[in-house]
Amino acid sequence: MKKKEVVIVSLLIIFAFVLKYLIPKPVEFSYTVSMIVIILLGLVFVYILIRTLQGQLIGRRVVFLLVGISLSLPFFMKLTLNIPVSPEVRSVYDALQKLPPGSKVLAAFDYDPPSAPELQPMAVAFMKYAFDRGLKVIIMGLWPQGPQQADQAIQSAFKAEPSLKKKIKYGRDYVNLGFQAGNEFVILRMGESFKAMFPSDLYNTPYDSIPLLNNVSNFSNIDFCMDFSAGKPGTAEWVQIAVDRFKLPVAAGNTAVQAPMVYPYLNSHQLVGLLGGMSGGAAFEKLTKKPGKATTYILSQSFAHVVVVIFIIIGNVAYFSRKKEKK
Numbered sequence: 545m546k547k548k549e550v551v552i553v554s555l556l557i558i559f560a561f562v563l564k565y566l567i568p569k570p571v572e573f574s575y576t577v578s579m580i581v582i583i584l585l586g587l588v589f590v591y592i593l594i595r596t597l598q599g600q601l602i603g604r605r606v607v608f609l610l611v612g613i614s615l616s617l618p619f620f621m622k623l624t625l626n627i628p629v630s631p632e633v634r635s636v637y638d639a640l641q642k643l644p645p646g647s648k649v650l651a652a653f654d655y656d657p658p659s660a661p662e663l664q665p666m667a668v669a670f671m672k673y674a675f676d677r678g679l680k681v682i683i684m685g686l687w688p689q690g691p692q693q694a695d696q697a698i699q700s701a702f703k704a705e706p707s708l709k710k711k712i713k714y715g716r717d718y719v720n721l722g723f724q725a726g727n728e729f730v731i732l733r734m735g736e737s738f739k740a741m742f743p744s745d746l747y748n749t750p751y752d753s754i755p756l757l758n759n760v761s762n763f764s765n766i767d768f769c770m771d772f773s774a775g776k777p778g779t780a781e782w783v784q785i786a787v788d789r790f791k792l793p794v795a796a797g798n799t800a801v802q803a804p805m806v807y808p809y810l811n812s813h814q815l816v817g818l819l820g821g822m823s824g825g826a827a828f829e830k831l832t833k834k835p836g837k838a839t840t841y842i843l844s845q846s847f848a849h850v851v852v853v854i855f856i857i858i859g860n861v862a863y864f865s866r867k868k869e870k871k
Contacts, residue, residue: 581617585610589854596862607855614851618844627842632810633827635817636795639768645678647767648760650792652782653683653690653697659774659799660693665838666797666825667697667772668704673832675701675708680756681718682766684742686730686777691722691746693772704836715749719756722746727777731785735763763790768816772797783809797824 588610592602643649651670655663674681683694698718702709712718721742724730733741738760739751751757759765769792773779779796786792793816798806800821809815819828822845825838 585614585617589858593858593861596858597865599866601862610855611848611851614847615844618840618847627823627826627830627839629827629831630820630824632818632820633824634831636770636819637817637828637831639793639795639816640673640677640679643677643679643767646680648680648682648756648765649674650763650766650769651681651683651694652769652771652773653685653694654687654778655693655772655774655799656687656689657693661841662799662822662825663772663774663797664693664697664700665822665836665841666819666828667693668700669825669829669832669834669836669838670770670772670797671697671701672705672708672834672836673828675712675717676705676834682721682756682760683718684721685723686727686781687774688723690772691720694720695746704834715754716756719754720746728781728785731781732789735785735790737762763792766792769794770797771795773802774799775802778802779806779809779815783814787814795819 592606595602640649651667651674653667671681683691685691685694702712721738722745724741726733730741738757742751744750745754763786769782769786771779771782771794773782773796779794779798779802782794782796787794794814795816795818796806796809797819798821800823803818803820803824806815806818806820810818819825822838822842826842829835829839
């Protein structure tokens with residue numbers, strides 16, 4: 545892809561985000577208008593197919609333009625996908641359902657902004673559901689920017705549900721311990737003493753001055769752990785130390801690329817459950833009945849996949865038609 549083509553597609557996507565999230569009352573197509581737009585796009589592809597059969601191939605810029613449009617349009621459509629809920633996503637939901645109000649949940653944010661498009665929506669959905677259930681959330685990160693991603697997730701949850709902001713209080717209902725370097729050695733030390741690893745929180749409040757951390761010494765005082773991970777250190781380290789050594793129940797939310805490497809832990813029942821990629825986040829939102837960005841993004845992603853498949857079919861048609869002409 546050339547530089548001009550990258551710029552065109554990027555500008556289309558940025559323009560869609562600006563319209564959707566920065567304008568106070570963004571334009572939203574009704575269901576009828578959405579279907580008309582889809583039919584028009586379908587006719588465009590029929591036209592491209594006819595031109596291809598006639599030997600008049602389209603340029604790459606048209607392909608990139610249509611992919612950009614397919615990514616942008618779903619943000620304005622009143623359409624929802626029938627999102628299937630996998631057993632591993634349901635396991636995460638069921639484990640959280642079984643926790644009584646007041647249970648202490650450790651949330652590990654082991655990712656940074658480049659992985660946020662996949663992991664941030666599921667983190668927001670997790671925070672909304674945990675706060676709504678009355679769970680006490682203790683946040684930390686093995687990645688330097690993880691705790692900041694957690695703060696953004698909490699603010700997004702409060703923005704989506706203003707009622708939560710009124711009843712949820714920092715230090716009583718949740719706390720952000722921040723980041724500590726050391727990878728798996730941080731987890732190992734937390735198994736012995738949280739306070740030794742995190743003498744103060746992200747805002748330099750002493751450990752003993754935070755009400756939520758009273759009587760929280762180590763993993764034995766934690767009822768559940770949710771790890772949002774984009775790589776190393778992350779889910780593998782939590783399983784190898786927190787699960788295998790300290791018997792802490794751990795579930796994970798991973799990027800689509802990392803999820804296949806985590807399945808062996810799931811199949812061996814070392815992980816309670818798994819939210820894999822955008823589809824995992826969207827399925828979790830469906831179970832919690834709190835649709836958010838993952839539900840919107842999965843529609844956009846599906847549109848783009850359909851467009852790519854259509855162009856693959858058209859490309860094969862062009863190849864075989866030319867081969868037939870040569871014969």
